[in-house]
Amino acid sequence: MTSSIGDMEPAEAESAYFNEYPPPKTLPNLEALARAFIERHVEANRRVVLVTSGGTTVPLEAQTVRFIDNFSAGTRGATSAEYFLEQGYAVIFLHRQYSLLPYSRHYSHSTNCFLDFMDEAPPTSESENPDHGRIVVRSEYQDEMRDVLRKYRYAKQNNLLLLLPFTTVSEYMFELRSLAKLMRPLGPNALFYLAAAVSDFFIPRHRMAEHKIQSSEIPANFSDESAVASDEAVASDDIYTGENEPEPPKSGKKLVVNLDPVPKFLHRLVDGWAPEGSMVVSFKLETDPSLLVYKAKTALQRYSHHLVIGNLLSTRKWEVVFITPDPPYERWIRVPKARRSKSISGVEDQVGLAEIKKGGSATSAEAE
Ligand code: PMT
Numbered sequence: 001m002t003s004s005i006g007d008m009e010p011a012e013a014e015s016a017y018f019n020e021y022p023p024p025k026t027l028p029n030l031e032a033l034a035r036a037f038i039e040r041h042v043e044a045n046r047r048v049v050l051v052t053s054g055g056t057t058v059p060l061e062a063q064t065v066r067f068i069d070n071f072s073a074g075t076r077g078a079t080s081a082e083y084f085l086e087q088g089y090a091v092i093f094l095h096r097q098y099s100l101l102p103y104s105r106h107y108s109h110s111t112n113c114f115l116d117f118m119d120e121a122p123p124t125s126e127s128e129n130p131d132h133g134r135i136v137v138r139s140e141y142q143d144e145m146r147d148v149l150r151k152y153r154y155a156k157q158n159n160l161l162l163l164l165p166f167t168t169v170s171e172y173m174f175e176l177r178s179l180a181k182l183m184r185p186l187g188p189n190a191l192f193y194l195a196a197a198v199s200d201f202f203i204p205r206h207r208m209a210e211h212k213i214q215s216s217e218i219p220a221n222f223s224d225e226s227a228v229a230s231d232e233a234v235a236s237d238d239i240y241t242g243e244n245e246p247e248p249p250k251s252g253k254k255l256v257v258n259l260d261p262v263p264k265f266l267h268r269l270v271d272g273w274a275p276e277g278s279m280v281v282s283f284k285l286e287t288d289p290s291l292l293v294y295k296a297k298t299a300l301q302r303y304s305h306h307l308v309i310g311n312l313l314s315t316r317k318w319e320v321v322f323i324t325p326d327p328p329y330e331r332w333i334r335v336p337k338a339r340r341s342k343s344i345s346g347v348e349d350q351v352g353l354a355e356i357k358k359g360g361s362a363t364s365a366e367a368e
Contacts, residue, residue: 005204006261010271013263018177020205021170030164030175034092034182037162041090047189049089050179052196053077054096056169060203060257065212067168068257072197073109074099076283076316080193081161082151089191090160094175096196097165103152106144117141169199169262176265180273188277192269195283201259213255266303280305287313293330296323 005013024030041048054077055070078100081091085102093102100109107114120133137145155161164179166172183190270280282305284296289312296310300323310321319334 004260005263008263010263010265010267014265014268014272017173017263021174023174024166024171027174027178031178031182033162034164034179037090037092037159038182038186040159042185042189045189047089047191048092048183048186049081049084049191049193050092050094050176050183051077051081051084051193052094052172052176052198053081054099054166055197056096056172056199057167058169058199058202058259060209061212062205062208062210063212068199068201070197070199071285071313072096072099072195074101075105076311077193077195078102078105080195084193085151085155085160090162091155092162092164092179094164094166094172094179094196097167101163102161103148103155106148117145169202172196172198173262173265176269177273180269180275183278184275186278187275188279190275190278192274192278192280194266194281197285198262200262202262203257204260207258215253215255264303266299266305270303270305279307281307281309284308284310285313285316286310293321293323296321297330299323300325 005016008016038048053072054074055072057067057069060066060068074095077093077095079102081093081102084091091102095101107117117137118135119138121136123130123133164175166175180192266280266282274280280303282299282303284292284299286292286295292310292312296308300308304325306325308323310323311319317335318340319332322331322333323329324331
């Protein structure tokens with residue numbers, strides 16, 4: 001790429017970005033799973049939502065040791081997926097590997113270790129060996145866990161939930177594009193709910209270091225023996241990842257990273273990849289309260305989709321703002337103070353989106 005990808009038209013930026021990276025090796029397998037899942041739900045005339053969740057990474061090296069990460073535990077995506085399932089949707093859950101998942105989120109990353117939910121049951125008869133007692137769920141967690149377990153089993157047994165992982169921003173982009181195109185037969189029964197925290201900057205593959213970036217200079221006459229003999233390699237002033245580019249001024253032992261903007265693929269999703277008549281919901285995360293509504297409204301105007309849900313990092317668990325193209329244009333949804341407690345499993349309640357109606361109007365589980 002010669003000109004910056006950030007200056008290109010959306011379609012040109014798409015081919016420039018996707019030519020930069022080989023598709024993930026797992027893509028054909030993932031596509032096969034998604035195709036079968038979508039076909040099943042097209043036949044059943046069921047609505048299908050693609051929920052994206054968790055943060056993408058930007059590797060600094062091709063053989064990656066270091067990477068830049070994006071904030072997101074996956075709480076919003078995993079929680080919302082459960083609400084969508086309750087509303088009769090089938091859910092494709094495109095998530096950052098090892099981030100929170102629907103249902104298991106109640107126990108996996110909670111303040112308790114999952115073992116704290118268990119106990120050894122007392123022997124039920126004299127003949128039962130107390131040293132080999134059965135493991136049971138502790139009595140105080142029985143009701144909540146039964147409820148979660150039933151919902152999880154229902155989703156699994158009825159093939160209503162497909163879990164697909166990503167790690168890097170390029171994996172996310174390839175997978176999002178493929179899934180959106182595969183969802184075309186769903187038409188207006190498709191919904192996109194983009195809660196993932198997607199990296200805005202990346203290192204193009206042709207500028208990326210192949211191997212681990214060294215923090216000290218490797219001598220020019222390096223050999224295995226000299227490495228053993230010369231433990232004190234000469235420290236470089238600067239380590240620079242932008243190969244084939246003029247080196248920046250040296251200023252001490254710094255890692256200077258030169259990142260390009262990731263094209264905003266929301267444009268392509270709305271105008272090209274997604275099925276005709278489908279609904280697209282995106283999220284906007286800010287830290288400065290004075291910017292949130294402005295940025296969310298700008299995103300809605302720029303991409304002409306149906307709904308932007310804005311949230312602030314510090315209050316995201318309790319309040320969100322819905323920005324819509326039709327009245328009321330701006331609507332705040334808040335979890336009342338009394339409900340901001342932790343549930344028994346230690347997972348905080350958060351704004352749950354019980355229903356998102358077609359046509360851009362939306363309602364939520366809790367409104368003030
Ligand atoms: O998981 P939690 O810990 O519960 O946190 C949830 C959350 C705060 C991460 C979530 O609620 C949220 O706000 N997610 C979106 C954060 C974000 O990445 O915003 P953005 O301004 O970078 O992107 C806005 C939209 O554009 C997103 O829907 C994204 O899918 C899309 N995008 C982003 C970058 C890019 N290159 N192309 C895109 O299409």
